[in-house]
Amino acid sequence: MKRGLLLSAICAATLFGAAYKIPEQSVRSIALSGAYVAGANDADAAYFNPANMSFMDDGQYFELSFTGAYLPKVKYEGKQVIGSGYPPPEMPADAKSASQKFLIPHLHYVSPKFGNVRFGLSVVTPAGFAKKWDRDPQKWSAQEFTLRTAEVNPSISYQISPNFSLGAGVRVLFTDGVIRLNPPHPRDNTKRLFYDMDGDIQTRLGFNVAASYKLPGLTLAATYRNKIDLKEKGDVTIVDTLANRTIKTIGHTKVPLPATLSLAAAVDMNAKARVEFEYERTFWSDYERLVMTFDGASPYNIDKPKNWDDTNTFRLGLTYKNSDKLTTMYGIAYDESPVPERTMGYELPDSDALILSLGALYKVTQNMTLGIAYLYDHKFQRSVSLGNINGIDGTFSAGGAHLLNLSFNYRF
Numbered sequence: 001m002k003r004g005l006l007l008s009a010i011c012a013a014t015l016f017g018a019a020y021k022i023p024e025q026s027v028r029s030i031a032l033s034g035a036y037v038a039g040a041n042d043a044d045a046a047y048f049n050p051a052n053m054s055f056m057d058d059g060q061y062f063e064l065s066f067t068g069a070y071l072p073k074v075k076y077e078g079k080q081v082i083g084s085g086y087p088p089p090e091m092p093a094d095a096k097s098a099s100q101k102f103l104i105p106h107l108h109y110v111s112p113k114f115g116n117v118r119f120g121l122s123v124v125t126p127a128g129f130a131k132k133w134d135r136d137p138q139k140w141s142a143q144e145f146t147l148r149t150a151e152v153n154p155s156i157s158y159q160i161s162p163n164f165s166l167g168a169g170v171r172v173l174f175t176d177g178v179i180r181l182n183p184p185h186p187r188d189n190t191k192r193l194f195y196d197m198d199g200d201i202q203t204r205l206g207f208n209v210a211a212s213y214k215l216p217g218l219t220l221a222a223t224y225r226n227k228i229d230l231k232e233k234g235d236v237t238i239v240d241t242l243a244n245r246t247i248k249t250i251g252h253t254k255v256p257l258p259a260t261l262s263l264a265a266a267v268d269m270n271a272k273a274r275v276e277f278e279y280e281r282t283f284w285s286d287y288e289r290l291v292m293t294f295d296g297a298s299p300y301n302i303d304k305p306k307n308w309d310d311t312n313t314f315r316l317g318l319t320y321k322n323s324d325k326l327t328t329m330y331g332i333a334y335d336e337s338p339v340p341e342r343t344m345g346y347e348l349p350d351s352d353a354l355i356l357s358l359g360a361l362y363k364v365t366q367n368m369t370l371g372i373a374y375l376y377d378h379k380f381q382r383s384v385s386l387g388n389i390n391g392i393d394g395t396f397s398a399g400g401a402h403l404l405n406l407s408f409n410y411r412f
Contacts, residue, residue: 024375025106025124027065027407028319031359031373032276033331035317038212038221038266039276042409043108046120046155049221050167051212053110053118054159061110065371065407071100071130071399074349078394080137081386082189088386091137093394097346098132120155126173127230127257131347141390142347144180147255149173149230153208164213171206173257175199175230179292191242193300197251197292199234206257217268227259227286238300247300253292259283272321280313284338305389306343311336315355324363329373331357337382344384349396351382359405371407376400 026044029036040048043061073096080093104125111119130146133139155169177199185191206228212221236251264278285308292302315333322328333355339348359373379400384392 022125022127024067024403025122025126026063026108027359027361027371027373027405027409028329030067030375030403030405031329031331031357031371032317032319033315033333033355033357033375034280034313035264035276035278035315035331035333037223037262037264037276037278038219039264039274039317039319040221043110043120044106044122046108046110046169047122047124047153049210049212049223050120050155050157050169050208051165051210051221051223052219053120053155053157053167054113054116054165055212055214055219056110056118058113060112060412061108062410062412063106063108063407065106065405067104067106067403067405069102069104069404070402071102072402073097073099074131074399075397076138076346076349076394077397078384078392081388081391081393082137082184090393093137093392095133095135095138097138097399098134100130100132102130116159118157118159120157120169122151122153122155124151124153125149126151131349133346137391138346139181140183141181141345143182144178145347146178147175147230148177149175149257155208157210163215165211167210167212169208171208171225171228173204173206173228173230174201175204175232176201176234177232179251179253185240185242188242192239193241194239195236195292195300195302196238197232197234197236197253199232202231202233204228204230219266221262221264221266223260223262223264225260227283228257229254230257236294238294238297240300247294247297249297250295251292252294253290255290256286258286274319276315276317276319278313278315278317280315282311282313282338284308285310287338304343304345307340308338308343309340311338326363327361329357329359329361331355331375335377341384342387343389344382344392345390346392349382349399351379351396351399353380353400354378361409367411369409371405371409373403373405373407375403375405377403 043063107123157167179197210223231254238247266276287308317331357375
């Protein structure tokens with residue numbers, strides 16, 4: 001099996017935001033709960049709002065940061081429906097998923113000005129998740145689901161006037177993943193099917209655009225990232241215990257990394273404090289079905305409805321300059337889940353979230369700054385009632401995420 005060693009080395013997938021999109025990609029974005037579009041003013045502006053590169057002081061900006069992430073266990077208490085009839089047959093299904101730890105790097109760079117033009121480059125992890133269960137019935141559909149991504153995002157800004165700038169970027173996205181599940185056989189639920197798929201690295205292209213309008217004490221900004229279908233292809237082993245056969249073939253699947261629109265305003269309250277509000281709309285409704293197909297083994301294809309909903313996220317951040325050397329940051333956000341109750345599965349038991357964060361930047365020298373940020377993603381308890389297409393009838397709780405970021409920033 002091909003494991004995508006290069007991709008695994010530069011990104012480990014986690015679940016930070018709603019579903020599997022990860023908005024936090026730098027020390028400032030983590031410290032401000034993602035409220036960092038209109039106020040982006042350092043090397044990470046190359047990713048969060050390339051239009052803002054035009055308004056930054058001349059020079060080169062660089063950031064290298066690492067995020068350590070801890071994902072606590074997701075707890076499920078309830079039943080699993082295992083057949084039809086009235087009342088339907090059920091089995092106890094209390095379980096906890098595995099907790100997980102990851103270390104994820106981020107890199108950002110902004111070039112000097114070339115007239116009205118400026119260039120940027122970011123290497124980030126825009127999406128991903130990993131969920132593992134070691135008990136039935138969760139293993140039937142989600143023994144392991146892992147999606148890994150890495151994005152190289154070169155960007156450019158053009159200053160049209162002293163107050164207005166446009167930005168754009170090319171998104172080069174690399175993905176791979178792992179899917180393992182062992183559901184009951186559809187013709188005899190005392191027998192099992194085992195699926196083991198290991199995806200090769202796949203490459204996809206996309207774009208992002210941005211606009212910023214700047215007045216004294218106020219910046220208004222809008223950014224848009226297009227939808228990219230994350231297509232996976234890789235070696236698959238299927239074991240059919242009823243037919244006593246093993247099939248080795250090639251599998252195919254895809255999930256969308258949805259389009260995202262962000263509208264933001266950053267206000268300088270005084271010489272020390274800046275407040276930013278961001279509204280983010282994520283177009284998750286593009287995720288209609290999870291389809292897995294297998295070359296030469298179509299009877300084993302998987303086709304599940306998803307029918308996710310578009311979501312809103314509201315972010316608020318405060319940046320405060322305590323002194324010439326120390327700047328502190330604080331953030332709060334409310335993040336909606338796109339997953340409907342009817343199609344919720346064990347592979348991604350998502351819920352709405354409250355996000356809280358804080359951080360600090362310390363200027364060591366005139367050109368070098370060190371940063372630290374912490375973010376807590378609190379997932380609300382969510383109950384799923386009888387009628388779920390996956391037979392889930394119970395409550396998910398705990399989960400969420402803890403993020404700790406350390407950064408090195410340098411200006412040439």
